[in-house]
Amino acid sequence: MRNSDGLSAFPLLHDYQLEEMWRTPQPIRQSQRKRGREGWxxxxxxxxxxxxxxxxxxxxxxxxxxxxxxxxxxxxxxxxxxxxxxxxxxxxxxxxxxxxxxxxxxxxNNDLLVPVMLYEQFCTSVPELEVNISLIVQAAWQLSAEADSLLIQKYIVDYNPNVISTFQHMTNVFCYYAFGALPQLIEVYCLLEGKKVRFIPGPSSLQQSLDYVLLLRDSKEDVHGTTERCRCGGCMEKQASQGNRMNRNTKEGQGAKNCKQRSAVPTPFS
Structure with missing residues (x-):
């Protein structure tokens, strides 16, 4: 885990920018924007x-x-x-x-005691995808002494499946490359609907999340509709699957090197 000053020259994906893109299908011209909170x-x-x-x-x-x-x-x-x-x-x-x-x-959640991360912004590099990612962790709790015992929570105003999927996959990738392990549990609270979405990462979660983040990296510019590519959740999954097949040979060639690098990642909490 590192701040933005220590990152490589790879493109940087900000979670909050991606979320706003999902919520605003059409780009707003700079001349139409109001400064600061006036335009919120x-x-x-x-x-x-x-x-x-x-x-x-x-x-x-x-x-x-x-x-x-x-x-x-x-x-x-x-x-x-x-x-x-x-x-x-x-x-x-x-x-x-x-x-x-x-x-x-x-x-x-009265049994949760002291958060190990609370509304902090973290950045880390993902060499395998040649991208840096920035993630705002609203609340994270360590359920045991193990590195993979993190419970990460996100609170959003209302339910948006694309926003939730983006957070889920970016969190998986971030935790793995920053801490060396996937989180134990991810919870997203959608407050207006009274809805809680839970993710329990499994054996295939990392690869799925890498494919998703790769797609975000390659298509960041057209999330606002600058191309004709569909941005719905179903099409995103289909595109990720296609990208997975296209990049499989490259990933296999890098596998041994990446595995060696990951094994050197320190345990975040002990």
Whole structure:
């Protein structure tokens, strides 16, 4: 694991940029953009509030956290104006749903103690794909002393399968190349729907995730529709499968070298 100053000259994939591309099918011209938070839509404002509230909440001492309602912390960060929302009713509807869901989630996760990573941005190189990836880890918990015992959680405003798939695969690749092991469990909470999506990485997970990230690297420029390639989840999987067949010989030739490099990766937590 390293910061961006120590990365190679490979292209850099940012998770938050890819997520925004999935949520914004058409590119916004620079002249149409507003600076900073002035140009944010309601979803971005709510995501910002969620992130800061959970960062503050999970950063508390365990005993204090169990006595402070997460709704109290969320109130400090929630948008004060409703102008970016569809209506005043929409503003209160979103607030009530997010607040109630966070309260339920924090109650169910009461056994989790101190996070080992909390709203930090990490970068690592993936030489096999000739790419660097940057990942914002909202919350990560170590379930045991083993390197592969990480539980990584992500909290998003609403359900988007492409955003979730991108996070799942980038997290697998990031953990493997930064820590030398896949995470034990990945959880994505979709707050407006009250939906939790869980991934338990298996033997084939790394290769699937490498294929997916490779596809993201090669097609980053046309995610916004600059080409005619379809960006739906089904087509992404089909393209990844095709790319896997095309690159199989190259990967096999690099296998021994990569295996040797991976074996030298230190255990992150002990």
């Amino acid at each position: 839509n309601w979803r971005q404002r709510v995501q910002y509030a969620i992130g800061h509230a959970l960062n503050e909440y999970f950063g508390m001492e365990v005993e204090v956290r169990r006595e402070v309602p997460v709704q109290y912390v969320l109130e400090k960060w929630w948008p004060k104006q409703s102008d970016s929302f569809e209506s005043l009713f929409h503003y209160w509807d979103v607030k009530n749903k997010v607040s109630g869901e966070l309260s339920k989630i924090c109650g169910l």
